[in-house]
Amino acid sequence: MTTGDLYDLLGLAHRATPDEIKAAYRNAARRFHPDVNPHPSATEEFKLIANAYVILSDPAQRTAYDTALQKAGSGPLVSIHWIPSRKTLPVQLEPQVFYTLVNITASLGGETELPAPPVNLCVVIDRSTSMQGARLDQVKTAVSQVIDSLRDNDSFSVVAYSDKAEVIVPAQQGLAERTLAKAKISTINAGGGTEILQGLMRGLVELQKRLSPSAVNHLILLTDGQTYGDEDDCILLATLAATDGIIITGLGIGDEWNDRFLDELTACTGGTAAYVNSPEQVKTFLWNKVRGLGSTYAERLTLYITPDVEVKLISAFKMGQEVGQVPVDGTSLRLGSLPKQQGVSVLLKFLLPPLSAEGERSIARLALYADVVSLGRRGERTTVDIILPGLADAPRLPPPTAIVEALSKLSQYNMQERAWQEATAGDIASATKRLSTLGTRLLSSGQTDLAKAALAEARRLEKTQSLSEEAKKNLKYGTRALLLASQPKDIQK
Amino acid sequence: MITCPACRHQEYEGELFCSECGARLWDSGIELPPTVTFNSRQLTDLPKTANPAAAITNLNTGQIALMVVGVPQPMVLEGRVEYYLGREVEAGQPPDVNLTPYGAREKGVSRRHASLRVDRRQLLLMDLGSSNGTQLNGSPLVANEPVRLESGDEIRLGKLSIRVYFNL
Numbered sequence: 001m002t003t004g005d006l007y008d009l010l011g012l013a014h015r016a017t018p019d020e021i022k023a024a025y026r027n028a029a030r031r032f033h034p035d036v037n038p039h040p041s042a043t044e045e046f047k048l049i050a051n052a053y054v055i056l057s058d059p060a061q062r063t064a065y066d067t068a069l070q071k072a073g074s075g076p077l078v079s080i081h082w083i084p085s086r087k088t089l090p091v092q093l094e095p096q097v098f099y100t101l102v103n104i105t106a107s108l109g110g111e112t113e114l115p116a117p118p119v120n121l122c123v124v125i126d127r128s129t130s131m132q133g134a135r136l137d138q139v140k141t142a143v144s145q146v147i148d149s150l151r152d153n154d155s156f157s158v159v160a161y162s163d164k165a166e167v168i169v170p171a172q173q174g175l176a177e178r179t180l181a182k183a184k185i186s187t188i189n190a191g192g193g194t195e196i197l198q199g200l201m202r203g204l205v206e207l208q209k210r211l212s213p214s215a216v217n218h219l220i221l222l223t224d225g226q227t228y229g230d231e232d233d234c235i236l237l238a239t240l241a242a243t244d245g246i247i248i249t250g251l252g253i254g255d256e257w258n259d260r261f262l263d264e265l266t267a268c269t270g271g272t273a274a275y276v277n278s279p280e281q282v283k284t285f286l287w288n289k290v291r292g293l294g295s296t297y298a299e300r301l302t303l304y305i306t307p308d309v310e311v312k313l314i315s316a317f318k319m320g321q322e323v324g325q326v327p328v329d330g331t332s333l334r335l336g337s338l339p340k341q342q343g344v345s346v347l348l349k350f351l352l353p354p355l356s357a358e359g360e361r362s363i364a365r366l367a368l369y370a371d372v373v374s375l376g377r378r379g380e381r382t383t384v385d386i387i388l389p390g391l392a393d394a395p396r397l398p399p400p401t402a403i404v405e406a407l408s409k410l411s412q413y414n415m416q417e418r419a420w421q422e423a424t425a426g427d428i429a430s431a432t433k434r435l436s437t438l439g440t441r442l443l444s445s446g447q448t449d450l451a452k453a454a455l456a457e458a459r460r461l462e463k464t465q466s467l468s469e470e471a472k473k474n475l476k477y478g479t480r481a482l483l484l485a486s487q488p489k490d491i492q493k
Numbered sequence: 494m495i496t497c498p499a500c501r502h503q504e505y506e507g508e509l510f511c512s513e514c515g516a517r518l519w520d521s522g523i524e525l526p527p528t529v530t531f532n533s534r535q536l537t538d539l540p541k542t543a544n545p546a547a548a549i550t551n552l553n554t555g556q557i558a559l560m561v562v563g564v565p566q567p568m569v570l571e572g573r574v575e576y577y578l579g580r581e582v583e584a585g586q587p588p589d590v591n592l593t594p595y596g597a598r599e600k601g602v603s604r605r606h607a608s609l610r611v612d613r614r615q616l617l618l619m620d621l622g623s624s625n626g627t628q629l630n631g632s633p634l635v636a637n638e639p640v641r642l643e644s645g646d647e648i649r650l651g652k653l654s655i656r657v658y659f660n661l
Contacts, residue, residue: 094506
């Protein structure tokens with residue numbers, strides 16, 4: 001399903017003159033402007049038209065768009081390639097595990113210049129007492145920097161929360177009043193508890209004001225503490241936000257926050273959570289994140305996986321610029337956004353039933369939906385079938401390097417997860433043993449620092465019989481970071 | 494089902510890493526040179542040196558020498574990443590380093606007793622869950638946990654003592 005390009009939105013031919021574009025925009029605006037037309041879908045339509053007009057009325061952006069459109073031709077705008085863990089499936093009477101690494105890339109990546117999509121961003125800042133000092137100061141500086149980097153068609157808002165939330169900078173476009181916004185941010189003071197629900201709710205309301213299906217709608221949640229009792233409501237709210245096309249990124253500062261909760265909250269929108277242990281890192285994180293949003297190729301990547309009869313999808317893990325477990329209990333996987341330059345990968349694990357005969361064995365159909373915001377195309381669909389030949393004497397070939405690399409790191413990540421679960425359940429002996437095994441695995445894969453951390457924590461755990469939150473987060477996000485896409489090749493050279 | 498070589502955990506066919514201990518479950522024999530199996534006959538064919546200790550200090554890069562205590566001739570290993578130490582099963586396949594000629598059975602060496610692994614210029618020794626255990630310089634090892642060796646260390650498989658020298 002393709003909803004057409006920007007010209008279709010304005011009812012124009014591709015050769016329209018600037019005057020025709022202007023006239024068509026005026027005409028469309030008269031039909032759909034929310035002040036004129038009260039129908040709820042009119043507002044949405046108008047936002048699409050307005051965004052299309054921004055690109056088509058600017059000669060430079062229009063040229064870039066036209067070139068990209070030409071290159072795209074009628075082919076899919078988003079490509080899927082999958083790498084299987086084995087090329088043939090052995091015929092056998094017991095179930096077997098099968099992995100596949102699904103790489104999603106922009107068909108028009110690389111040199112093609114694309115218009116930058118408008119960004120609708122809300123930053124939600126924790127201002128609880130524990131943020132006092134360096135943490136809040138760094139966050140404030142970082143947010144002010146973000147304001148300076150915004151472009152004219154971006155929308156921006158800031159919410160601060162403790163046990164109640166307050167809109168510091170209401171959603172605004174164009175940011176004519178950057179100085180005022182920055183002045184307001186500098187007045188944020190620390191004080192109070194941490195109730196994430198409050199902040200999340202106000203933040204989402206601000207985002208809704210400027211919500212557009214052709215924009216990157218994103219909420220960044222900063223926190224340094226635990227929220228109590230409102231976790232389930234937060235998740236529910238995030239799920240609703242996801243259906244509106246909002247992605248949430250979480251940033252935990254220090255060691256006190258609840259990593260499991262923040263992972264879950266962000267994962268259900270297709271976003272991820274990150275960890276910084278020193279306030280100075282907030283700036284880099286925010287800066288990179290916001291820059292990434294501005295170079296988005298496609299938003300709201302949703303992968304529908306339909307396994308064949310008796311095939312079970314066991315787990316999914318997202319890799320690339322962002323890394324995290326993707327919940328597989330629903331019908332679809334939310335994978336967040338696709339950057340222009342770098343693909344998104346997801347490692348899928350399937351359990352296959354016994355294979356009784358040779359021949360083609362279909363495992364699952366993958367259908368990817370994405371809004372290619374950089375080209376104003378929504379609901380782009382790409383489909384692939386995962387099919388492998390079954391053979392009675394399937395050769396035992398070593399699995400492809402890409403899968404081995406991903407899985408060896410993922411198995412290290414999973415080991416530390418199991419260790420924490422065991423430690424939390426009171427099984428200190430198992431947790432200690434697992435951490436020291438993990439240490440040796442990390443050592444043999446060359447991760448000396450993480451290995452030391454794992455071994456030190458194993459010793460500490462044995463002595464004190466209790467977990468250290470700092471070590472836990474270090475190892476969790478450390479082993480997870482190993483799964484981040486490696487630096488582009490030219491940097492290594 | 495497949496069994497993890499390190500911790501004996503059962504995994505589904507097709508699994509690549511043990512979910513219990515993270516050990517690799519598939520055989521990556523590809524990039525490595527073919528298996529070299531040493532047995533006592535070959536060892537006697539090796540050029541005799543007047544002073545075996547001298548040979549040991551002059552190992553080429555990548556070589557590992559095993560000196561079974563009481564046997565003057567070292568076993569020199571090279572060309573692989575991992576070596577399994579043990580004794581021959583009747584009519585079965587010998588391990589990479591077959592200790593049967595050194596009275597391994599009498600001295601309580603298991604068939605798959607321990608492994609030596611080369612890892613970034615380090616040599617790691619791991620007990621593979623042997624019946625009578627492995628010791629490093631007199632202290633017993635925990636099964637399936639690799640430890641780093643220094644050249645000249647003495648290891649004991651059951652009651653069989655071996656000095657390990659290497660130049661990696």
